[in-house]
Amino acid sequence: MNLRDHFLSVQHQSVLLQYLSKSTQHQIYDESRASSRTTITTDRETDETFNRNLQELLETTNMLLDSVGTLNDDTQRISSESFRHQISLQSLSDELSKLKVAVEETHSSMNIHQVNQQTLEQNLVSIQQQLEDQKNISTDGKLMWKITNVQQKIEHMTTVVDSSDEEEPKSDKEKKTCPPPTVTVKPSWSVQQIQDALSESPFASIPTEILIRIFRLLSVSDLGNVALVCRSFKLTVDHDEIWQSKCNTSHRLYSKSFKEIYMDWIYEKYLHNQELKKTENARGL
Structure with missing residues (x-):
């Protein structure tokens, strides 16, 4: 008190x-x-x-x-x-x-809605990719290459090439200057027709760097068909730079085909590294 x-x-x-x-x-x-x-x-x-x-x-x-x-x-x-x-x-x-x-309930509902929207977008992209892959399937044994947004991709590649050329010394640029190869693309060629035309077409003499840039424009299904043409194309298609661009997670391509291809690419790369280690050990490097 x-x-x-x-x-x-x-x-x-x-x-x-x-x-x-x-x-x-x-x-x-x-x-x-x-x-x-x-x-x-x-x-x-x-x-x-x-x-x-x-x-x-x-x-x-x-x-x-x-x-x-x-x-x-x-x-x-x-x-x-x-x-x-x-x-x-x-x-x-x-x-x-x-x-x-x-x-808190409002924030939770907004997060759920955002996740559902992202899932829906991923499903739509996956369905669109599956539809594009289905369009490239041929029933008569013909090989079809399909390149989407050709103009935009060519402009992007041209910009990349121009920026890389500007960084090179002028003397090296003059030494490397050569006339561009003539590339003739005939739609709906069969595998045998492409194999027969390789020996006569200047397409076979294109440098590997140019082939890599061209193959990067192809879809996954087309890359699989290109790998069946010849061993040289298969080695080029298996280049890391091509599949890294195809399997980039920022593209939000989560279809089953991309996941399987990505895992196969990682596994093949692992086997390739193991073979290199065995060869180096055998040579005593």
Whole structure:
């Protein structure tokens, strides 16, 4: 209990009244004794003095009682307001908790919607790739190459070639300058026709770097068909640069064919590295 509550308690007020009453009586008694020793007063004067002191004591007591009542009323009012504010704070806390739960549910719903949208986009890309692969399947044994967005890809390759040529010294560029090879593409060629034409066509003399850039424009199905033409083409098609561009995860191509090709490429690359290690160990390198 703090000092303020102690002063307002009934016990403290009672003790205070008793003390004032006794103190007044002692004071009256002392004054009466002093007056009796010095002077002789009449009974009437004594009664008047006693009545006057008693009246003052009663007035003081009434003032104290009124003050105590006022303080009690203020205490009750403050307690009521405090209780009301506590109820309001509790209600606001409950509302805030509900709002947090609603916000979390909204974020969760948005994340689920975003994941579903990404999954749908991946499925659409996979279906589109499967449809493109189905278009390249031939039933009469003919080999078909299909290149999509040819103009954009050629412009991109030209930009890459131009930027690489600018970085080379002028003397090296003059040494490497040569007329571009003539490439003739005949649609719907069979495998045998391509094999027969390789010995007579300048296409077979194209540098490997150029073939890699051309093969990068082909689809996965076309690359598989190209690998069946000859061993030289198969070695070129198996180049890492081609399949790294086809299996780049940033393209969001998650169809089964791409995954299988990617895993086969990794496995073949692993076997190739193992063979190189065996050869190096055999030669004592």
